[in-house]
Amino acid sequence: MKQILLSLATLFFSCCSSDNEVKAEGPANTGKTLVVYYSYTGNCREIVNTLTGQIEADVLEIRPAEKGLRYEANNYALGTQLLNTIKANPNDAGSYPPIDPVTTSLNDYKNIIIVTPLWWSQMAAIMQTYLFQSASQMSEKHVGIIVSSHSSGISGVVADAKRLLPDVTWMGDALWIKASNHGNRASLIESWLKTQNFSDEDTSADKMYITVGEQTQSVTLVDNDAVQILIAKLQQGDVTMTLNSSGGFEIWGALGFSLPTSNQQMTAQPGDVILYNGSNICLFYGSNSWSYTRLGHIDGLSESQLRTFLKAGQNDIKVTLSLTKPTGIRNMASTPSTKGENVYYSLNGQKVTNPTHGIYIVNGKKIVL
Ligand SMILES: Cc1cc2nc3c(=O)[nH]c(=O)nc-3n(C[C@H](O)[C@H](O)[C@H](O)COP(=O)(O)O)c2cc1C
Structure with a gap:
């Protein structure tokens, strides 16, 4: 029995130490992270690919419900119109362009990184829709933001994020990746991650x-x-x-x-x-x-x-x-019920054939029946 527990413990600690090695390379990121992005011309998608090469995260892409629109056509006429509609009535759900339904629940995530393009010095309208819709789910999260623009500064995008997500904990300053820096994004992201305050709460929540x-x-x-x-x-x-x-x-x-x-x-x-x-x-x-x-x-x-x-x-x-x-x-x-399929041991290592109430060790873990 001791041998079984010892090998389980060895397995457990060897898993943990390799996990720690990965974390040591990146930020203190033990809480689970979701990267949410929108990309019209592909730059934000490339940023997300680079980012997820550096941290462990799930990825959610926000897509407009209406396909094939050209936001930049006629001197950015449609992009401008979408932003002006939001600006005129930011508290009205009808002001935001529809997006494909999102089924990803934020319940499992402690950290969320938003990657968004800048449009006319504001947050791209499609990403604004998602943040407007999910603000209440985000209220207890640590949120970081990366903005991609051609050359304009990102203070307007940060202001949009703060308006849309008034109750989140911001991880730190936003990262701006402009076109002339897009090729250096790996090192920019790496340095930025070190400045961000990830929630390190264990996601094996109560x-x-x-x-x-x-x-x-x-x-x-x-x-x-x-x-x-x-x-x-x-x-x-x-x-x-x-x-x-x-x-x-x-x-x-x-x-x-x-x-x-x-x-x-x-x-x-x-x-x-x-x-x-x-x-x-x-x-x-x-x-x-x-x-x-x-x-x-x-x-x-x-x-x-x-x-x-x-x-x-x-x-x-x-x-x-x-x-x-x-x-x-x-x-x-x-x-399937674990009872009956697993071998139960008492805390002093005795095999228990008919466990009732109490604390047992199953698969190397303490469980309470
Ligand atoms: C509708 C629209 C408006 C934009 N407005 C600006 C702008 O005001 N300043 C700027 O530097 N870039 C602007 N851009 C360029 C994008 O911010 C930039 O290309 C960004 O990298 C796009 O990200 P994406 O490829 O993920 O869509 C605009 C792009 C679009 C489509």
Whole structure:
């Protein structure tokens, strides 16, 4: 047994040390990073390719819904018109040119780097649409920005970013890559990354479990005061409450205690777990815009699976929150139950054939049943 644990430990530490070697070359970037870009003529795409050669990141491309438009034709007439429409009414969603739907959720990311072209000294209109639409999801992120222009300075683009994302933590100064520097972008990006304050929070965020009837789902919690207090409360024992359907988009009701609020206007999405008015919990299977405090997001269920899980449309629904996954409860997601497929060991290394409640070692990791 000791040998098994020793080899697991060796494997674990050898994985970690190679991981550390990669990180030592780049910035302190242990939180997960998403690079979001728009590119009309390809320069920003090249910048993204160079950037992702230097850091570990996922990439999201924003695309206009209308294809084949020529923003630069007739002395940049269309590009100018799109920007003027936004400028005239920046708070109106209808002012922003439509983009292809984005399905990437920002929940998993701590760091976001925006790579955008400059248009008429402002942020390209297509990228503005994305930031306008995703501002509430970005509110707890560390955000960096890289701007590509022919030659104009980027202060107007930075101002657009700050207007569109008022609640983010900026990683540092924006990086400007003008046409004459495009060929040097690798070294510019490398130096810039060293100045940026990435969130190094571990993305293996805290989890809790929600049980409705016979089914339990994990929830990835955000990090705020409300969640810290909620975790402390759940450490004392599970919390059960009765929730009711409302508005065709949520089940909600009293938690039975209050949590500190940090309300922000947001559009709650299917799966979101939200604190409303400090003492109510809302579990969303649809979406709604309101001033809420986010608590977390139910992992891995589609909208229709959420409707089933949350008993959408029903009332008097018994819901239990817990920090450990109750035994004998089925998870809706198709991931096979680990119980029964793995070998369980007690903390003193004894194999356990029928694990019940307690702490066990499975695949070298401590788990709680
Ligand atoms: C509609 C439009 C307006 C632009 N306005 C400016 C400008 O005012 N100043 C400037 O230096 N470059 C301007 N550019 C050039 C782009 O900022 C530059 O070529 C950038 O690298 C394009 O990035 P992309 O290839 O990823 O689309 C403009 C480009 C377009 C399409």
